[in-house]
Each structure stands twice: as C-alpha cells, then as structure tokens.
Amino acid sequence: MKIKSAKIYHIVLPMKFAFVTGFGEIKERDAVLVRLETSDGVVCWGESAALAAPLYLEETVQTCIHILKDFLLPRLKERDISPEEFAQEIGFIRGNNLAKHGVETALWSIKSEMEGKSVSHLLGGVREGVPVGESVGMTETVEQLLAIVQKRLDEGYQRIKLKIKPGHDFDYVKSVRDAFPKIQIMVDGNSSYKLSQIDDLKRLDELDLLMMEQPLGYDDIVDHAKLQKEIRTPICLDESIIHAEDARKAIELGACKVINVKPGRVGGLVESKKINELAKKHGIRLWCGGMLETGIGKAYNLAVASLSEFSLPADIVPTTTFFNEDVTVPDLVVSNKGEIEVPKTAGLGFEVREDKVQKYLRGEWTVF
Numbered sequence: 340m341k342i343k344s345a346k347i348y349h350i351v352l353p354m355k356f357a358f359v360t361g362f363g364e365i366k367e368r369d370a371v372l373v374r375l376e377t378s379d380g381v382v383c384w385g386e387s388a389a390l391a392a393p394l395y396l397e398e399t400v401q402t403c404i405h406i407l408k409d410f411l412l413p414r415l416k417e418r419d420i421s422p423e424e425f426a427q428e429i430g431f432i433r434g435n436n437l438a439k440h441g442v443e444t445a446l447w448s449i450k451s452e453m454e455g456k457s458v459s460h461l462l463g464g465v466r467e468g469v470p471v472g473e474s475v476g477m478t479e480t481v482e483q484l485l486a487i488v489q490k491r492l493d494e495g496y497q498r499i500k501l502k503i504k505p506g507h508d509f510d511y512v513k514s515v516r517d518a519f520p521k522i523q524i525m526v527d528g529n530s531s532y533k534l535s536q537i538d539d540l541k542r543l544d545e546l547d548l549l550m551m552e553q554p555l556g557y558d559d560i561v562d563h564a565k566l567q568k569e570i571r572t573p574i575c576l577d578e579s580i581i582h583a584e585d586a587r588k589a590i591e592l593g594a595c596k597v598i599n600v601k602p603g604r605v606g607g608l609v610e611s612k613k614i615n616e617l618a619k620k621h622g623i624r625l626w627c628g629g630m631l632e633t634g635i636g637k638a639y640n641l642a643v644a645s646l647s648e649f650s651l652p653a654d655i656v657p658t659t660t661f662f663n664e665d666v667t668v669p670d671l672v673v674s675n676k677g678e679i680e681v682p683k684t685a686g687l688g689f690e691v692r693e694d695k696v697q698k699y700l701r702g703e704w705t706v707f
C-alpha cells in the first residue's frame with residue numbers, strides 16, 4: 340500500500356441556530372477535510388476541526404490548510420506509513436494539533452481498512468456504546484433554555500452542558516436545576532473568567548453540578564489548581580490540555596479531577612490514548628468532547644470515547660442536532676439508554692457522500 344493522492348476540502352455547513360459560548364458565536368460551521376487515496380484504491384477521510392476564527396484555539400481553517408498543504412501532507416507521498424509512525428515522525432512540528440489530527444485520522448482509517456478491524460478495536464476500545472450528553476449554547480431567555488433542555492432530555496441525552504460567562508451564570512443555571520432537580524448538569528466557561536471572579540464560581544457549588552469545565556485562562560493550570568482547592572464541584576480541563584504532558588502536569592498540580600479529551604485538540608488518537616493511560620494510573624475521569632465536527636470527525640471521536648477511562652457522557656451528538664445535513668450517512672442515533680453505538684466495521688464506519696462535500700465546498704487543494 341502506498342499513498343498516491345492527498346486532497347484537502349474546505350466546506351461550510353449551515354447551522355440550524357447560532358451556537359453561543361463564552362468565546363463567541365458560531366453561526367456556520369467550517370470544516371477542513373483530508374482525503375487520502377492509496378495505490379489499492381482505498382479512499383480514507385480525516386477532519387481538522389478548526390474554527391474559522393482563533394477564538395477557541397489559535398488554529399483557524401486557514402492555518403490548518405497551510406500546515407496540511409505545506410508541511411504535513413507532502414510527507415505522505417508514495418509512503419506506506421502507519422498513524423503511529425506518522426505521529427512520531429511529525430513530533431518536531433510544534434502545535435497545530437488540529438491539522439495533525441486531520442492527517443492522523445485518515446491514516447487510522449487506512450490502517451483499519453488494511454487490517455479489517457475497526458478503529459476502536461485498533462485503539463483498544465472497551466465500550467460498544469458511548470454515553471452522550473448535549474452542549475447547549477447560551478440563549479437569550481430562560482424560557483428558550485428550558486425548552487431546549489426539555490427537548491434534549493426527550494431525545495435521550497444523559498447530561499446537559501450549559502455554556503456560562505460572567506454575568507450569565509448562577510441564575511441561568513439555577514433555573515435549569517430548579518426545573519430539573521435530578522438531571523446531570525455541568526457548566527462550561529470557555530476561559531471567560533479570571534480567578535478574581537472566584538465568588539461567582541463558588542456560588543455554582545450549591546447547584547449540584549457534575550463538573551465545571553475550563554472556567555479560567557485557556558493556557559492556565561496554576562489558577563485552576565487554586566480554584567479547585569476552593570470549590571467542591573470537580574474542575575474539568577478542556578482548552579489547557581493540548582497534549583498528554585499537560586495532563587500529567589495538571590494532575591500533579593491538582594488543577595482538575597476530570598479531563599475533556601478532544602482528539603483534535605490533543606493532536607490525534609495516539610495522544611488521546613496516552614491520556615487514557617495517564618488517567619488510568621492517576622484515577623482521573625475522562626470524557627470525549629466535541630467541536631461540532633462533521634460525521635467524519637465524530638466517527639473518530641466515538642472510537643476514542645470507547646477507551647477504558649472515558650466513563651462520563653461525551654459531547655457527541657447526531658448531526659441533525661446542529662445541522663440540517665452532513666457529509667456522512669447514516670446519522671448517529673441516541674439509543675433509549677442514552678448511548679451512541681461505536682462503529683464496529685473497518686474504516687470510518689460511515690459512508691462519505693462526496694456529492695455533499697461538493698455541495699458545501701468553499702475550496703479544494705490537491706497536494707499530490
């Protein structure tokens with residue numbers, strides 16, 4: 340097997356509604372897709388889940404395209420290379436984790452097709468179904484919020500994540516807690532607070548929250564450790580964990596009790612697996628986050644979420660929650676147990692509809 344062609348597609352999927360967070364709004368979802376084809380005619384896809392603007396991580400759609408086109412994909416030409424070898428080989432390239440993930444994921448599909456085993460199986464996944472929750476963006480009114488939460492609970496989601504920011508927290512979250520006294524609720528601050536606002540965060544302790552995700556600086560672990568000493572609610576880190584070494588340091592410092600592993604943010608499945616090992620050793624709980632990926636990115640997220648320490652509900656939702664249409668079929672389904680099935684077949688586990696890629700296309704590049 341040799342890789343004989345590498346292409347990049349930039350697509351834009353319209354969203355059903357704006358997703359409002361502490362870092363800003365997402366009104367339409369850009370996606371950067373990687374398509375590799377081997378000498379045996381196997382076609383595999385990966386996704387770099389960058390946003391259009393550097394609001395959540397510093398990478399953007401354009402930086403991803405640049406790194407993919409000029410640094411990562413040219414290395415694959417006429418090569419027979421495993422995802423593990425690739426991850427090792429590009430270790431010298433600093434940052435740009437979302438771009439790296441786009442290539443590594445496509446290589447996992449190739450490996451999976453070659454060996455006839457699912458990506459979850461290759462990673463050592465232990466779960467057939469992944470418990471899932473839903474991330475609810477900020478709404479203008481409490482009535483709108485309660486209606487969405489009710490709808491999501493009816494759809495079977497196991498926990499509700501509420502986006503918060505200073506001035507838009509306690510009353511907002513309390514209204515959901517009062518309306519639904521028994522459900523699992525967590526909050527995500529997306530780095531919109533400072534330690535000096537600790538009193539606002541302490542107040543949330545009385546709402547019996549499952550966890551509080553990344554309230555402080557996007558590159559901070561020191562202040563999160565100080566905060567964790569002052570609050571009962573477990574802190575979950577998202578933005579500040581960009582590789583396994585960060586996770587080790589955060590755990591040592593007591594900066595979190597939970598980690599949201601987004602395979603893209605940590606630069607791939609190899610790194611996600613390292614965090615799984617670390618969490619097992621230190622008794623930290625994990626769950627798989629999401630970045631409003633297309634079905635391509637979600638398929639790999641499901642494989643990661645099947646690893647042993649990913650016991651908490653994942654932010655993995657059917658496409659129809661946020662979008663009208665996706666580039667993959669069939670859509671994910673939330674079972675009556677509140678779980679989404681992990682793909683069991685070799686490859687991505689979903690069909691990529693190239694006609695849909697064309698329908699939403701903004702740009703395409705043939706690297707070789």
Ligand code: OSB
Pocket residue numbers: 395474527529577628629630631632654655656
């Ligand atoms: O902080 O978890 C986040 C989406 C884009 C960027 C950051 C975040 C999110 C989400 C979406 O919360 C969760 C999902 O993909 O379902």
Ligand code: MG
Pocket residue numbers: 527529552553577578599
């Ligand atoms: Mg988050």
